[in-house]
Amino acid sequence: MVTKREIKKHHREGLQQSKGGARRGEGAATTCISRSSRAQLVGQTYLPSSRQCSDTELALELSEQVFLDDDDYTRAPASPTTVPNVRPYRPPSTGPCARSARIATTIMLANPAVKQQCLCFGVESKTAGSNILKSPRARRVRTTSMSQSNKRTAAESILHSDRRTIYTAGRPPWYNCTGGQEVEPFLIGICGASASGKTTVAAKIIESLNIPWVTIVSMDSFYKVVGPCARSARIATTILLANPAVKQQCLHCCVSAWRVLNEKQHQAAMRNEYNFDHPDAFDMELLSGVLQRLKEGKKVEVPIYNYVTHSRENRTKTMYGANVIIFEGILAFYNSDVLNLLDMKVFVDTDADIRLARRLRRDIVQRGRDLEGVLKQYMTHVKPAYQSYIAPCMPHADIIVPRGGENHVAIHLIVQHVHKQLQLRGFKVREKLAVAHVGQPVPDSLYLLKDTPQVQGLHTFIRNKDTPRDEFIFYSKRLMRLVIEFALSLLPYSERTVATPQGFSYKGISHNTYGSSTSHIKRLKK
Ligand SMILES: Nc1ncnc2c1ncn2[C@@H]1O[C@H](COP(=O)(O)OP(=O)(O)O)[C@@H](O)[C@H]1O
Ligand SMILES: O=c1ccn([C@@H]2O[C@H](COP(=O)(O)O)[C@@H](O)[C@H]2O)c(=O)[nH]1
Numbered sequence: 001m002v003t004k005r006e007i008k009k010h011h012r013e014g015l016q017q018s019k020g021g022a023r024r025g026e027g028a029a030t031t032c033i034s035r036s037s038r039a040q041l042v043g044q045t046y047l048p049s050s051r052q053c054s055d056t057e058l059a060l061e062l063s064e065q066v067f068l069d070d071d072d073y074t075r076a077p078a079s080p081t082t083v084p085n086v087r088p089y090r091p092p093s094t095g096p097c098a099r100s101a102r103i104a105t106t107i108m109l110a111n112p113a114v115k116q117q118c119l120c121f122g123v124e125s126k127t128a129g130s131n132i133l134k135s136p137r138a139r140r141v142r143t144t145s146m147s148q149s150n151k152r153t154a155a156e157s158i159l160h161s162d163r164r165t166i167y168t169a170g171r172p173p174w175y176n177c178t179g180g181q182e183v184e185p186f187l188i189g190i191c192g193a194s195a196s197g198k199t200t201v202a203a204k205i206i207e208s209l210n211i212p213w214v215t216i217v218s219m220d221s222f223y224k225v226v227g228p229c230a231r232s233a234r235i236a237t238t239i240l241l242a243n244p245a246v247k248q249q250c251l252h253c254c255v256s257a258w259r260v261l262n263e264k265q266h267q268a269a270m271r272n273e274y275n276f277d278h279p280d281a282f283d284m285e286l287l288s289g290v291l292q293r294l295k296e297g298k299k300v301e302v303p304i305y306n307y308v309t310h311s312r313e314n315r316t317k318t319m320y321g322a323n324v325i326i327f328e329g330i331l332a333f334y335n336s337d338v339l340n341l342l343d344m345k346v347f348v349d350t351d352a353d354i355r356l357a358r359r360l361r362r363d364i365v366q367r368g369r370d371l372e373g374v375l376k377q378y379m380t381h382v383k384p385a386y387q388s389y390i391a392p393c394m395p396h397a398d399i400i401v402p403r404g405g406e407n408h409v410a411i412h413l414i415v416q417h418v419h420k421q422l423q424l425r426g427f428k429v430r431e432k433l434a435v436a437h438v439g440q441p442v443p444d445s446l447y448l449l450k451d452t453p454q455v456q457g458l459h460t461f462i463r464n465k466d467t468p469r470d471e472f473i474f475y476s477k478r479l480m481r482l483v484i485e486f487a488l489s490l491l492p493y494s495e496r497t498v499a500t501p502q503g504f505s506y507k508g509i510s511h512n513t514y515g516s517s518t519s520h521i522k523r524l525k526k
Pocket of ligand 1: 192193195196198359362404405406
């Protein structure tokens with residue numbers, strides 16, 4: 001994050017340096033800033049200090065408007081089962097399902113071809129919404145968790161490994177417009193018992209692959225919603241899969257419709273009695289649809305699951321395709337449609353006692369459970385499901401990884417195989433990417449930083465494969481600073497005369513962007 005003071009300093013220095021006027025298109029330097037980045041920079045620069053935020057946070061703020069507010073989940077009244085003598089309450093049609101219905105109606109009006117299905121969906125959503133009855137306690141738990149969650153989408157796309165931070169949302173939306181490579185993504189499936197180390201293995205594979213745009217899809221995102229909106233969800237899934245033209249809107253509908261378990265099931269989940277390990281608990285149809293679209297390099301909205309509340313969040317993780325997709329889950333090999341999509345099948349096999357120990361710690365620390373509850377769920381559902389459904393999937397595996405994430409040899413073999421397969425599919429390796437821009441026209445929206453000896457010198461450090469990490473960071477930051485200063489020098493300014501301490505008057509210039517950047521942010525927010 002750039003502080004206001006740093007930005008002002010950059011301004012001053014940038015102004016002095018750029019008085020000669022850096023001109024658009026000068027030189028052949030590859031260091032550049034696009035108009036859109038410039039706009040973002042403007043937006044970021046002048047946020048008041050109490051409201052400074054990163055690009056991702058800003059983007060999040062904007063994206064939040066697409067989805068429902070957490071408040072929508074908290075307005076439902078107490079359940080008559082837990083509060084006797086209270087007349088069953090019929091909520092006004094302003095809840096999430098009403099909104100789904102509104103969206104569905106919009107889709108219906110815009111797409112006559114699907115009006116019938118959408119009409120069913122809209123009606124069902126409203127009816128279902130009016131029947132949602134939750135205990136005050138359950139509501140409170142969910143609200144607490146979710147009220148902090150709206151800013152988390154970016155965090156959910158970030159994976160921290162031992163050595164680096166990995167962004168897992170896949171390609172950026174503009175990937176195809178900038179001549180990015182499009183090869184069929186390589187889809188790795190990782191199956192194994194709960195807490196066997198699937199996610200850890202996935203993270204290690206991503207880290208060792210060291211190629212751009214690798215993403216993780218977790219099977220937990222696809223827990224079926226068996227509550228009142230289940231039928232809407234099913235209908236919406238049908239629309240989603242059958243009508244590509246409306247898939248995006250419909251998926252948003254689904255997300256708001258597929259909310260929670262019904263009251264009875266939710267109570268069972270709170271008592272650790274609900275079976276989350278049975279194949280029927282997952283929406284395999286939605287799962288295979290999403291994986292299929294990802295394999296086709298298309299954008300998808302992946303639901304986000306909340307283990308504390310046993311529900312889907314009212315936000316999704318947007319994925320724009322990837323070069324490698326890792327799909328992990330306890331029943332990753334269970335469904336034949338899903339199995340057929342996988343290019344490589346990995347089974348993580350870790351001792352049962354280690355798994356139980358890890359699960360105990362994880363569920364208590366991260367998923368809000370207690371010792372008794374975790375053991376109860378383990379004995380009644382987790383262990384039997386492993387024996388009946390998960391272990392029998394092992395023969396489907398191409399490679400079995402004993403011990404999980406600490407098995408470096410197995411991870412190395414997997415990574416080698418993936419590299420080889422990607423090359424066979426025509427994926428250009430890093431050295432080819434480095435020259436991919438040569439001979440390409442420079443778009444009008446691009447301003448090029450002058451290719452001075454200083455810039456060339458910095459590039460020499462940065463591009464040298466033998467440059468130590470610290471030096472790489474140091475010189476990269478210096479180059480970034482030049483880019484930011486150059487960008488700031490492009491902002492509008494007006495002439496200004498100031499008095500020097502010696503009593504002379506100095507005719508200079510001053511940026512006049514405070515107002516315009518603020519209004520820019522406001523425009524973006526609208
Ligand atoms: N090799 C390991 N050593 C110690 N703890 C581990 C190891 N691998 C995983 N864990 C921990 O065990 C828990 C479950 O691991 P995770 O990779 O999330 O498993 P899964 O995805 O199969 O449920 C996590 O809390 C993780 O930090
Ligand atoms: O609401 C929920 C949803 C899932 N679970 C348990 O999670 C594991 C699967 O996740 P892993 O990360 O693979 O361990 C599964 O065994 C479910 O029992 C849950 O407890 N509550």
